[in-house]
Amino acid sequence: MTPKKKGSSAKEQDPAMVRVDRSADAGKVDQSTPLVPIIRTEDLSVSYGDFQAVEDVNLDFGKNEITALIGPSGCGKSTVLRSLNRMNDLIPTARVSGSVHYHGADLYSEKIDPIQVRRHIGMVFQKPNPFPKSIYDNIAYGPRVTDMKVDNMDDHVEQTLRRAALWDEVKDKLKNSAIGLSGGQQQRLCIARAIATNPDVLLMDEPCSALDPVATLRIEELMIELRENYSIIIVTHNMQQAARVSDRTAFFTVSIDEDSGDRTGRLVEFGATSHIFIDPSDKRTEDYISGRFG
Amino acid sequence: MATSKRTTMAVDAAKATTQKLYKSGVDIKGELFRAVLLLSIIVAVGMLGSLIAYVIWRGWDRLDWNLFVNNPSSIFLDTAGFAPAIVGTIYVMLGVLVTVVPIGVSAAIYLEEYADRTRWYNRLVEVNIQNLAAVPSIVFGILGLAFVVRGWLNLGFVAFAGSLTLAMMVLPTVIIASREAIRAVPPLIRQASYGLGATRWQTIRHNVLPAATPGIITGTILAMSRAIGETAPLLLVGATTFVLFTPESPFEGAYSAIPVQIFQWAARPQDEFRILAAAGAIVLLVLLLAMNSVAIWIRARLTKDT
Ligand SMILES: Nc1ncnc2c1ncn2[C@@H]1O[C@H](COP(=O)(O)OP(=O)(O)OP(=O)(O)O)[C@@H](O)[C@H]1O
Ligand SMILES: [Mg+2]
Numbered sequence: 070m071t072p073k074k075k076g077s078s079a080k081e082q083d084p085a086m087v088r089v090d091r092s093a094d095a096g097k098v099d100q101s102t103p104l105v106p107i108i109r110t111e112d113l114s115v116s117y118g119d120f121q122a123v124e125d126v127n128l129d130f131g132k133n134e135i136t137a138l139i140g141p142s143g144c145g146k147s148t149v150l151r152s153l154n155r156m157n158d159l160i161p162t163a164r165v166s167g168s169v170h171y172h173g174a175d176l177y178s179e180k181i182d183p184i185q186v187r188r189h190i191g192m193v194f195q196k197p198n199p200f201p202k203s204i205y206d207n208i209a210y211g212p213r214v215t216d217m218k219v220d221n222m223d224d225h226v227e228q229t230l231r232r233a234a235l236w237d238e239v240k241d242k243l244k245n246s247a248i249g250l251s252g253g254q255q256q257r258l259c260i261a262r263a264i265a266t267n268p269d270v271l272l273m274d275e276p277c278s279a280l281d282p283v284a285t286l287r288i289e290e291l292m293i294e295l296r297e298n299y300s301i302i303i304v305t306h307n308m309q310q311a312a313r314v315s316d317r318t319a320f321f322t323v324s325i326d327e328d329s330g331d332r333t334g335r336l337v338e339f340g341a342t343s344h345i346f347i348d349p350s351d352k353r354t355e356d357y358i359s360g361r362f363g
Numbered sequence: 364m365a366t367s368k369r370t371t372m373a374v375d376a377a378k379a380t381t382q383k384l385y386k387s388g389v390d391i392k393g394e395l396f397r398a399v400l401l402l403s404i405i406v407a408v409g410m411l412g413s414l415i416a417y418v419i420w421r422g423w424d425r426l427d428w429n430l431f432v433n434n435p436s437s438i439f440l441d442t443a444g445f446a447p448a449i450v451g452t453i454y455v456m457l458g459v460l461v462t463v464v465p466i467g468v469s470a471a472i473y474l475e476e477y478a479d480r481t482r483w484y485n486r487l488v489e490v491n492i493q494n495l496a497a498v499p500s501i502v503f504g505i506l507g508l509a510f511v512v513r514g515w516l517n518l519g520f521v522a523f524a525g526s527l528t529l530a531m532m533v534l535p536t537v538i539i540a541s542r543e544a545i546r547a548v549p550p551l552i553r554q555a556s557y558g559l560g561a562t563r564w565q566t567i568r569h570n571v572l573p574a575a576t577p578g579i580i581t582g583t584i585l586a587m588s589r590a591i592g593e594t595a596p597l598l599l600v601g602a603t604t605f606v607l608f609t610p611e612s613p614f615e616g617a618y619s620a621i622p623v624q625i626f627q628w629a630a631r632p633q634d635e636f637r638i639l640a641a642a643g644a645i646v647l648l649v650l651l652l653a654m655n656s657v658a659i660w661i662r663a664r665l666t667k668d669t
Contacts, residue, residue: 161479188560198551200570211559214569259555268558277524 078159098134098316099278100341107132107270107311108153108190113169115148116155122148123166123334128319130270135292137311137342140321141357149321150272153302154190155183186214190270191263196279197255199247199262204239207247207258211266225265233261234291253284260291264299271295273287273303277310289314308358311342312358318345320354387577422641430642434607435624440635445501445643447606450622451522452591454613455620458526459533459590464583466530467537471579474538475545476567496535503532504596512600522610522618528600529593533586540582544575577665584658588651594622621647 106129113126123145130136130153139147148157155176157163169176176186188211193331199207210225212219219225225245230236235257239250245256254275273292277285285307292301292314305311311318317338323332338351349355432445470492478485495587507528518524550570556566590627597620610616615639621643 121548154558156554156558159554184560184562187558192554192558194551194554194558195549198549198555200552200555201574210561210569212555212559214556214559262555358588 075165086170098341100344106127109170115152116164116167118162121333124193126340128338130302132300133296134316135314135316137318138304139311144321144323147274150274150304153272154192155186158183188266189268191268193259193263193273193276195275197252197259199255200249203244205243206248208265215266217266229261229265233257235261253280270300275304279327296345312346315342318342322353342363374616418644421638422645425638426640426645445615445624447609448619450620451611451618452620454522455525456591458523458613459530462530462539463534467534468579470538470542471541473546492535492538500532501595502595503528504599510556521615522613524600525597528596529590533590536586537583541579544578545571548574577661581658581662584654588654592622594626597623
C-alpha cells in the first residue's frame with residue numbers, strides 16, 4: 070500500500086481519467102490523507118428475510134469527501150447505502166445488524182428516530198423522482214415537513230436552487246410542475262430538494278444512470294461543488310464516474326459460498342480512489358475495474 | 364432483350380417471395396370468431412338500447428315540469444309528480460356520501476399504509492371486505508332494519524336510515540377503489556418523501572392522498588351510482604310508503620326514493636301510472652349516466668396527466 074501522488078499521476082496512467090480535466094480537484098485525497106469519518110459502519114450486515122444480502126461491512130465515510138461504492142450488480146451497494154439513513158426500514162423484510170455510527174450515535178439503537186436520521190442524511194435516487202408539484206413546492210417540501218426554521222421561504226428556495234446550480238434554468242418557472250423539466254434537470258432538482266433541509270450527508274444511488282453524458286457531467290460538477298459543505302456517498306456502475314468524482318472508493322463483490330451456494334455481498338477493498346484505480350491491492354478489484362469481471 | 368438464365372431465376376425467386384406477402388384466401392376461423400364477437404356486442408347494446416328506447420317512448424310525454432315539482436297523487440294523474448322521491452333520493456345520497464367517504468378512505472389508508480399483513484386480524488379484514496362486496500343488497504336491507512331502524516341506532520324509518528343501509532352496502536366498493544388508487548401512487552414518490560425526513564402521516568397527507576384523489580373520487584361516484592338505483596334494501600328500511608309529502612329532513616318524516624317510487628307506480632294496473640314510472644326511469648337513467656360520465660371524465664383526466 071504505497072501512498073500515491075494525487076491527480077497528475079492518475080491522469081497519465083488511467084485511460085479512464087485522461088479525458089477529464091477535473092480529476093485534479095476530484096482526487097484531492099490520497100492514501101496518506103487522514104480520513105475524518107462522518108459515518109462509520111461496524112460489522113454491518115443486512116438480510117432480507119432468510120437471504121443474507123451483505124455481511125460484515127466495516128467502512129469509514131470521510132467528512133467533506135465523496136465516497137464511491139462500486140461493484141457488480143447484486144453485491145449490495147444499494148443495500149448498504151439504504152442502511153446508512155434507515156431507508157431500509159421501509160422494506161418490511163429487511164433486517165440490519167451491526168452498527169452505523171454518526172455523530173457519536175448508533176443509528177440503529179433503540180433511541181434513534183429514523184425520521185430524524187433522514188433529516189440529517191439525505192438521499193437521491195436512481196430515477197429522478199420529483200413530486201408532481203411545482204418546482205418551488207418540491208424544494209419547500211423538506212423544510213416544511215421538518216418544521217425547519219426558515220426566515221423567508223422564497224429566499225431559501227432561491228439559495229437552494231443556486232447551490233444546486235439550477236436557479237438560472239428554472240427561476241422563471243418556479244410555479245410550473247417539476248414534471249415538465251428534462252430528466253437531467255429533474256435529477257438536479259432532486260439533489261436541490263435533498264439539500265434544502267441542510268443535511269450534512271448526501272446518499273446518491275446511481276444518480277446519473279438515467280441521464281445522458283452531458284447531464285451526467287453537470288451532476289458530477291455539482292457533486293464536486295457540494296463536497297465543500299456536504300459529505301457525499303455515491304453508488305455508481307460507471308468506473309469513469311467513480312474515478313472522476315470520488316475521493317475514496319469502496320469495492321464490493323458477491324461471494325458465493327461453495328457449499329450452500331449462497332450469494333453474499335462483501336466489502337473487498339477500500340482506499341483512496343487514486344490508489345484503488347491504479348494500484349489495487351486485491352486481484353478482484355483490479356479485474357473488476359479493468360473490465361475483466363462483473 | 365435476352366435474359367440470362369440466372370436473371371430469370373432471380374426474378375422467379377423475387378416473385379415467389381412477393382407472392383408470400385399477398386393474402387392467401389380468407390381466414391375462415393378468424394372471420395367466424397369476429398362475427399361471433401360482433402353478434403354478442405349487437406345483442407348487448409341492442410338490449411340496452413331497446414330498453415332505453417322503450418322507456419323514453421313510454422315516458423316522454425310525462426317528462427314535464429310537473430314531474431319534478433308535484434307530489435304523487437292517485438287523483439290528478441296527469442299532473443302527479445316525483446317531488447318527494449327526488450328530495451328523498453337527495454337526502455339519502457347525501458347521507459351516503461358523508462358517511463362512506465371518510466370511513467371508506469380511512470379504512471383504505473389503514474389497510475394500505477399501516478396494516479401489517481402478517482397479522483391474522485388484518486388478513487381477516489381484507490378477506491371480509493372482498494366478501495362483503497359480493498353480499499346481496501337485500502341482506503344489507505335486513506341489517507339496516509335490525510340495527511339502524513330498530514336495535515342499536517333506533518333511528519326509525521327516516522331517510523338517514525336508508526343512507527346508512529346503502530352506505531354499508533357500497534362501503535366495500537369505496538374501500539377497494541380507494542385502496543387501488545392509493546396503491547397506484549408510485550413507490551418512488553413515497554421514497555422521496557420519506558427520504559426527506561417526512562413522517563408517514565405527512566407522506567400520506569401531502570403525496571399519497573393528493574395523487575390518489577382522482578381515483579378515490581371515481582370509485583366513490585361509481586359506488587354512489589350503484590346506491591342511487593337500489594330499491595330492495597330501501598324497501599326494508601322504510602321507503603315503502605306511498606309518500607305524499609317531502610320529508611322534513613333526513614332525520615324525520617317518512618321518505619321515498621326515485622327507484623322505490625318507480626317500483627310503486629309500475630306495480631299499479633292503470634296505464635297513467637306506468638307512464639309515470641317510465642318518466643321516472645328516464646330521470647334515474649339520466650342521473651346515472653351523468654354520474655358515470657363524470658367518473659369517466661375524471662379518470663380520463665387522471666391518465667392524461669401522468
Ligand atoms: N427489497 C428486497 N427484498 C429482497 N431482496 C432484496 C431486496 N433488495 C435487494 N435485494 C437483494 O439483495 C442483494 C443486494 O441488492 P442491492 O440492490 O443492494 O444490490 P446492488 O449492488 O445495489 O445492485 P445493482 O448494482 O444492480 O443496483 C441482491 O441479491 C438483491 O436481490
Ligand atoms: Mg443498486
